Amino acid sequence: MRILFTTISEHSHILAQTPMAWALATAGHDVRLASAPAMTDVITSAGLTAVPVGTDHNMHEMLAQLSQQGAGSIENELSDWSEPSVDKQTWQGILFKYQVTVPMALAPYNDPIVEELVEFAKSWRPDLIVWDPLTYAGAVAATVIGVPHARLLWTVDIYAAMREAFLELRDQQAPAMRQDPLADWLGNQLAAHGKEFTEEVVTGHFTLDPIPDSIQLPPTGNRVPLRYTPYNGRSVVPRWAWEENDRPRVVVTSGSSFEAALGATFLPFSDVLAGLADLDVDVVTTLSEAEKDKLGTLPDNVRAVGFVPMQVLLPTCSAVVHHGGFGTWSTAALAGVPQLVTTIRHGDLWLRAQRTEEIGAGLRLHGPSVTPESARAAVVRLLEEPGFQAGAAKLREEVLAMPTTASAVADVERLTNEHRAVLV
Incomplete structure (x- = not known):
């Protein structure tokens, strides 16, 4: 299979994807990793094939300015996703999280790369797109070309859990009050290519999850457990x-x-x-x-x-x-x-x-x-x-006790084929 990994332009996010990318490559699949141009050297230093797409974001400059004002400017109710459940959230509070997070974080990370990522996906025609949990551009590209896509987590799955809480609270509101900033943003990206938004654009067809059960939130959808494999780039042991x-x-x-x-x-x-x-x-x-x-x-x-x-x-x-x-x-x-x-x-x-x-x-x-x-x-x-x-x-x-990246390859192949059969 052709498998395209993609992540926002963050060094540590590339490192988190590298072991699974290599496991699939050594199993005989054609693997490439797409990100903004700033990540090209990080990807190629890992021995992987890089696909530079779009332009680099300016999130670091913005966050650095906030951090200089003290931790309080970064630690606040909008950035705190540690309680992603209906009983800990209110409709007004959770809506405000998305009203700020989408334009201030998700869009600046994804908008600079999504169009060229879609163009590359149309050209290369991968069988599967694996995306970092903040890289919704990967889900958009997969939806546009009609192939399965999967999230590869590096986090307690606050994003899926908060989305579930959001949807439950939204559906309790009067129809005129059911705003959805995330669906609106992703829906606009997809509409430009004649596609419609579904919840699978948020959660993927399946999820590769390296967080052990004792730490992870209850799983959403198809979950493939995955043992964490450390990778820090070029390293020397003193x-x-x-x-x-x-x-x-x-x-x-x-x-x-x-x-x-x-x-x-x-x-x-x-x-x-x-x-x-x-x-x-x-x-x-x-x-x-x-x-x-x-x-x-x-x-x-x-x-x-x-x-x-x-x-x-x-x-x-x-x-x-x-x-x-x-x-x-x-x-x-x-x-x-x-x-x-x-x-x-x-x-x-x-x-x-x-x-x-x-x-x-x-x-x-x-x-x-x-x-x-x-x-x-x-x-x-x-x-x-x-x-x-x-x-x-x-x-x-x-x-x-969790499956290694090599052991997880069979699950990735199986789930990709199952979802591809449905999408065809």
């Missing part, structure tokens, strides 16, 4: 990372993707490192040069490094402190490492941290409220209370 270590190692990292996208992080390095300074542990922290300069002199037990692949580092650690991003969280889960997630109510970050705490695999703190004392107390608990090691080990077992 000697110190594999040498024997006499003391427990604690990693403190905010992830590269959030800093690149937002121009800031929600992990207060100075407070966390100060809180760990008197512990008998070796602290490894991933810091950019700008962050190093900002922090100045570091505690004696801290090793500041640049980029180190988490799948190399975390298996050598006793605990990890991070911002809650998908890649770091998933790698820690795979390694069986207790996690302290210092994050905010933005997207699925708080929900994933909450569920991690509920299953005993870690703790969560509100990033902007972290103090040296609260960080120290949380890390001490992770290191000294055996329940967290047991919880993290149980989460690791759950992840390892």
Whole structure:
């Protein structure tokens, strides 16, 4: 089959798609990955065939400006999707989320690439389009050419769950009040090509899901479980990372993707490192040069490094402190490492941290409220209370029981053929 992957122009989203793309390629399928031109080098560095489409977005500049105003400008009721259920939402509140999210986030990400993506799909005629859960352009292109399409998640599935809540609350309103910003936006994209909107444009014909059941929301539609496979791009293992270590190692990292996208992080390095300074542990922290300069002199037990692949580092650690991003969280889960997630109510970050705490695999703190004392107390608990090691080990077992990307290929082939037969 010809299989087209597509994602918005974000580095970490390319990395999340790469293992499944390679699994399908090594199974004999013709795979290409389409994104905005800025992602071409990221895609080709992964050994995949890139299809540059459209133009690059300006979301980073806009988000960086917001982050400079403080976390409160990014952490608000509109960006908080941590409670995607009817009993936690009101019609006015959920409608406002979509009234803002569609023009301020989804459209700026998708509109610059959708037309050329459709043109390429018409030319190449893929049998399946696999799209990132924010890349509705992929669903539009698949609908225009009449082929199956699937979402590949990197998130607790807040987008499908919030959509279900929205539809239920919408249908309770008088007909004249049943506004639907998402359907209107996608419907206009499709109408330009003589097609109509359906809910499958939002949810896909099936979903590839690397989030374990203990963390994930109840599934919507056809779900293919998928074990997370770490991929961080070109990586080198430094000697110190594999040498024997006499003391427990604690990693403190905010992830590269959030800093690149937002121009800031929600992990207060100075407070966390100060809180760990008197512990008998070796602290490894991933810091950019700008962050190093900002922090100045570091505690004696801290090793500041640049980029180190988490799948190399975390298996050598006793605990990890991070911002809650998908890649770091998933790698820690795979390694069986207790996690302290210092994050905010933005997207699925708080929900994933909450569920991690509920299953005993870690703790969560509100990033902007972290103090040296609260960080120290949380890390001490992770290191000294055996329940967290047991919880993290149980989460690791759950992840390892999920099908590998190679094993999932057969399900992708089967579901594609089933839906293609219906669409023909």
